[in-house]
Amino acid sequence: MTTWIIVGIVVALGLWLIATYNGLVGGRNQTQTAWSQIDVQLKRRHDLIPNLVQVVKDAMGYEQETLTKVVQARNAAVSASGPAQAGPAEAALSQATRGLFGLVESYPQLKANDNVRALQEELTSTENKIAFARQFYNDSVNSYNTRRQSFPAVLAAASLGFGPAELFSMPETEKEVPKVALR
């Protein structure tokens, strides 16, 4: 009799472990998929910025301080890894590109330049996509972390190798998506 009770407990424990494990795997995969969506857009942004800087530099004939700032922020953002590091770096980059957009606005010959306008449109769009994808990513992270930290999964999560997922927040741009008037 006691043997059966023990067997029953072991089986129940095994089933619970399997269910917990599978649930956590699903959650983790979703956060990774969501992150890769953001990552694609971040890479695209990092690729677009040097082009815009180059076009602006060519059109103006000299290098402005604003441009140096953008390039520095861009390089810092490229070397950041993981959501927690990338967040502030990308926020700083957004700040710097806003400065660059401001520069474009105040120079009619830049505003009229088709290349500048096309690049500005692409950059605005990638920023928007990052913002929209971030919402979905953070939702997935929250639901994964909650599952991971809930009792009784919390007893097994760490020993099964499920670490916490990092939120992606861009402190400077938290309130509003940068807007550029494109005419």
Next chain:
Amino acid sequence: MAGTANFVEAQAGNRRRTFLLLALLTAIAAGFGYLIGWALQNETTDTFQIVSPLGLGAATVMATASIGWSLISLAFGSRMVLSMADAKPIAREESPQLFNVTEEMSIAAGVPMPRLMVMETDALNAFATGTTMSNAVIVVTRGLLGALDRDEMQGVIGHEMGHIANLDTRYMTIVGVTVGLIALVADMILRTLQWGSFNRGSNSDRPAGSKGGNSGGGILIVVLIAVAIFAPIAAKAVQMAVSRQREYLADATSVQFTRNPNGLISALTKIDAAARPFPGVSSATQHLFIVNPVQRITASLPALLATHPEVADRIARLRNLGGQ
């Protein structure tokens, strides 16, 4: 997906309503089939019958046809709507901004990127169609591409993406093609009757080879005229009931995606100010557009007959969501 959780309820509602609409249509078609068969039978026999085998046969045929139509419209409904509207695919190079904005909204909504098409007209309008989320199409007019700035276009595409995410597009597409079909059939019946009476009138001395003669044809003709007159009215009523609530919901969904009510407010203002009928808009497709291009909503038009709420009303609600 976490991002689409809010839409599950709206989607289930639209699936149910689509099914109910098609089931109702089948029942009505069967009813009319019976009536016509019954009238024909009473015309050809001397004894008056309530239960008519010919009526039952005709009812079966009509019901089968209606079910067939349901399946066809679910499979090809969006293609029919697109060809009624004469929409053509648009290349990315023609308007990168339109593609960018749509990609942004599809990320925000968590739905696959819809196809984009354009209607060649200066008028300002847009609509979405599609019977599933993966065959969805957003159509804008050429005029809209030139008239709206980025934020405004984002508001409009957000509204259409809301229709797709809520699966409004399925119901609205089915209603559109069904209204079109009913109008077509009613028109055909009326034309046939006209032609028939003309023929009969001019050849009155001809020996009546066809059965029925003059007196018996009465019932059948009355039934057919009733069908031809009441079917379009009923179809219209269904169409009117379709979309007022949905437009408010899609406006709110757009703001949820863009987090910017002002873009949609100013887009609606522009579209409303320029609204007019244009080629490609018919009574079957008018309810699909973001602002009804045919029906200018005025004080004289009762709200019950409108497919869309008044734009001023929509803007007032958007202001409540934080717009200026």
